[in-house]
Amino acid sequence: MNDRVYSRRFSEHPAFWVVCAAIVTVICIYIFFKINEAQPGGTAGVIWLMSCGAMTGLSYLARRTKRLHHAQLRRWTDRAGSLWLLFVLYSFFALLVLELAGLIMGREIMPVWAELAAAFALSAGLIALGVKQAHTIQTTKITIETEKLPPGEERLRIVQLTDLHLGPYTGVALLAQILRRVREAEPDMVVVTGDVADGRLEGRGREIAMFRRIRPRYGVYAVTGNHDYYDDIDRALDFMRRAGMRVLSTEAVCAGGIVVVGVDDRDHLREDKWGLSRSETVIVNTRSRFRDKFMLLLRHRPVVEIGTQGMFDLQLSGHTHGGQLFPLLSSRLFFRGHSRGFKKLQKGSMLYTSNGAGYVGPPVRLMAPPEIVVIDLVRR
Template identity: 40%
Template sequence: MIERARAGYLGILGTVVLGVAAVLGFYGRFVHPLPGLPWPLLLVPLGALLTAPLFPPSSWKGRLRLWKDPLTLGAYLLLAGLFFFLAFLLSLLGLDLLLRPPGLLGRLFFPLSLLAPLGRLLPAPPGDLLLALGLATAATLWGVVEAAWVRVVRVTLRSPRIPPGTERLRVVQISDLHLGLIHDLRFLHRLVRKIRLLKPDLLVSTGDLVDGSLEGQEDVADLIREIRPRLGALAVTGNHEFYAGLEEALAFHRRCGFRVLRNEAVRVGPLWVAGVDDPGGKYGPTAPRADEEGLLEGWGEGGRRPYVLFLKHRPVVRRGTLGRFDLMLSGHVHGGQVFPWNLLARSAYRYARGLKRLRGAGRGAFLYVSAGTGTWGPPVRLFAPPEVTVFDLFPAKRR
């Protein structure tokens, strides 16, 4: 049986490959004949590479390897390139249809016929195939660079619930690292070094720390454990912890130094930190639902309530929890990860990225949705840079 992470890859691979085949078939039939290349000789090695992630990793052993599984890395990069090629080719075909004289737009709406001269800037077939291929290659290479460059986002918050006289309390959030199938050890070394330089009082992970098999990942866990924040490290599960195997994922978290909050709350310095399990990819009336309202109640009302930090993987705020926490940290959305999905993320989640001040019953509270620290699938990001988020919490200023 193929584990869920690899089954997801298979679904995406099938969709992208079928899309590319359909568009190239249309192109060769109605736009321009495709060049007579020895397709079988090309497809066999490409097919062998693309199916590499479906098999158990072959090269994860050995602490000195930069990439844990180079074949899987190559397959994911090729998949990203195929996706970008499909997107750019469809865009060029669409522009060609709309802008070349007489121009479909010009026939529908005369003033837009003025755009028809722009059609001359488009390369004639099969030049558009080469342009799409070049753009896809550039986008993939840039995406690798962007995914490796983790920025630090800083947020300063003040609250009367932080006891007066408390010095700055620094909470550092990581999210959606997706360790397991592929990762760059050099990237992880840089990430750990960056977090240690931030000197966090508390480190939190808001889900999807792992993804896929964790075989041979002990060196990675030990590397993360080196961060050693002053007040400890807390985490919650994301959907991929369940996909990877919950017990194995929890053991990996413990080795990393995290305490996983599974529908529970703990006192950390002047804070109460609450965390809930992710539904684990199950939806509908039978999906497990944590009792968030019950977890967050009973800590006093008004000014008597302590500052509550709420960790939840998905950025979904239940109405019944409003007014019961001060800062909710989430992830899951990845900021869309790859253009144009970053533009569509808001259609799936009301709160898709960044800091949001809640209104109504939750007035005075904040939700922060991380763009994610790692990547899901290909180690590629496009116009959705990864981040480590620093929250500096202070008492309210005296008037």
């Protein structure tokens, strides 16, 4: 898949809905036949099909039409529809596993009604676990030794936030928990690596006030992500600036004795002079100006251009959500770039790709817990 696919939300591609509708229809019919096998001639199968149609329609209504004008109604409609679809998928996978186990053992493991009950219970349990995990922010701590701290500075603490996805589907309760974790970390600097917005951000005075309570001594720096561009990039930038963030748009600043470089979301695809991309140009130019300073690179996507390795010391990225919905093959596993976690690159450069703190689609995370990242730069 190429980067053009991601120039807009997946839910805005007509083909996405056609493929999803086809898959969900096949799965719902398969489960319908299983229900009829367990209760021949009963009404349970018909109720199942009617529920599938209604709940699938809710998701489409919330995401692809403007018929729901009330923000709260749209939010809960979207959540109900997306959670139901996830329930259907997980139930289907559970039934397949039970069927496969029966084929391997050469006999029926349990009656059909028991298979259905087990599949539905497992699916509901996984979703409940995923909802809880999506709303339980963890703190990931990393310590990096360096000789590039300024004289007298023994430790510089940086907190990374990414993929907050504030919008009609994310409430202030989750943001309050995220920012409480940030305050508890007592950072010297906060960096935000994109996807602050996931929808229009008008009338967000409460969230702005919450952000402005974060006052690290060396400031808050941010770069844009792909979702910031989807609805209204100007409103997203206005929100970030009013929230106290300095947005770095393909530029570098000195703060806390280090150099912070921020590149726009698609700078690695924009050609600049000398055959370099825009992000390569700013990285190379900044390293030539500040040879002895620690360079922190902020980039939303975990893309590392080969020619820049060794130019920066640490890159912080997000974008992937860590997969978010294990074991589903989330689209975020196919993005160009590196997977989640800490990586040592060539020539001394390092990369950390965060799972992010928010979510897209259903409010569920499995095997990809939301996080803020605390990076301590300490003198070697």
